[in-house]
Amino acid sequence: MTRINGAPSTLQSLAEREQYRVDAINDMEGDLKGDDCPLCKNRGYIAYLEDGAIRTRKCGCMVKREALRLIEQSGLSDSLERCTFESYSTPKEWQRQAKALAEKFITSPDGWFVATGGVGSGKTHLCTAICGRLINSGVPTRYMQWRTDAPRLKGLVNDREEYERMINPFKRIRCLYIDDFLKGAVTEADINLAFEILNERYNNIKLITIISSEKSITEILSIDEAVGSRIYERSKNYLLEIAGGNNWRLK
Ligand SMILES: [Zn+2]
Structure with missing residues (x-):
C-alpha cells in the first residue's frame, strides 16, 4: 500500500x-x-x-454463556427449563407467598435464599427458578448438587491441588446454588466441607447463596452450630420452611 x-x-x-x-x-x-x-x-x-x-x-453475553455451560455440565439445564416462576403453580396461599418471597429476592438479592422442606415441597422448583432469573440477568452462577459434589470433594483429601481447583469456584462464584444440602447421613467431613464453603461466602457480603435442604434450619443448627448459625443469619429475610401440606412458615 x-x-x-x-x-x-x-x-x-x-x-x-x-x-x-x-x-x-x-x-x-x-x-x-x-x-x-x-x-x-x-x-x-x-x-x-x-x-x-x-x-x-x-x-457481555459471555458471562451468561459461561454460567449456562457450567449449569449444563452440572445437569441443571433441564430443570432450568422446567422449573420457572411461570410453571410454579400456586393453588394455595402459602405457595403464593413462597413465590412472592422468591420474586422479591431476585429484584434485589440481599443475603441468602434458603428453602427447606420434604420431597415435593416445591423448594427445588423455586430455587431453580431464582437461578434461572439470575443467570438471565448475567449473574455468574454455579450449581452444587450436594449428593454428588460433596463425595467428590471429600474424595480429594489427598490431592490438595485438585481439591482447591474444584472447591474454589464454589467458594467464590457470585451466585452458588446448593441443592439438597446435607442430604442423608452427615459426617464430620461433611460438616468441614460445608463450613469451608459457607464460611467463605458468609464473609463476602456480595456473594449470593441459594440453599435447598430437606433438613430444617433447626436440624442444621443441631448438627453444627457454626454452619447453622451462618445460614440462619444470612437468610434472615429469605428463609422459607415448608413442612408439607398446609403446615408452613415464612420468616
Ligand atoms: Zn454477545
Missing part, C-alpha cells in the same frame, strides 16, 4: 477502510449456543478501532 503523507483524503479513506473491516467483522454471524445475542450476533466478541488498529473485546 502506498502512503501519501499529508493527503487527508487518503488518510480518511484508510480510516474508512478500517472501519469497513470492523463493520464486516461485527456483521458476521457466530455459532455460539446458549443465548441469542443481538450485540455480537453470537460470536462472543465485538470488534472496534483503537488508534487505527482493529481490536476486539469480549461481549
Whole structure:
C-alpha cells in the first residue's frame, strides 16, 4: 500500500477502510449456543478501532454463556427449563407467598435464599427458578448438587491441588446454588466441607447463596452450630420452611 503523507483524503479513506473491516467483522454471524445475542450476533466478541488498529473485546453475553455451560455440565439445564416462576403453580396461599418471597429476592438479592422442606415441597422448583432469573440477568452462577459434589470433594483429601481447583469456584462464584444440602447421613467431613464453603461466602457480603435442604434450619443448627448459625443469619429475610401440606412458615 502506498502512503501519501499529508493527503487527508487518503488518510480518511484508510480510516474508512478500517472501519469497513470492523463493520464486516461485527456483521458476521457466530455459532455460539446458549443465548441469542443481538450485540455480537453470537460470536462472543465485538470488534472496534483503537488508534487505527482493529481490536476486539469480549461481549457481555459471555458471562451468561459461561454460567449456562457450567449449569449444563452440572445437569441443571433441564430443570432450568422446567422449573420457572411461570410453571410454579400456586393453588394455595402459602405457595403464593413462597413465590412472592422468591420474586422479591431476585429484584434485589440481599443475603441468602434458603428453602427447606420434604420431597415435593416445591423448594427445588423455586430455587431453580431464582437461578434461572439470575443467570438471565448475567449473574455468574454455579450449581452444587450436594449428593454428588460433596463425595467428590471429600474424595480429594489427598490431592490438595485438585481439591482447591474444584472447591474454589464454589467458594467464590457470585451466585452458588446448593441443592439438597446435607442430604442423608452427615459426617464430620461433611460438616468441614460445608463450613469451608459457607464460611467463605458468609464473609463476602456480595456473594449470593441459594440453599435447598430437606433438613430444617433447626436440624442444621443441631448438627453444627457454626454452619447453622451462618445460614440462619444470612437468610434472615429469605428463609422459607415448608413442612408439607398446609403446615408452613415464612420468616
Ligand atoms: Zn454477545
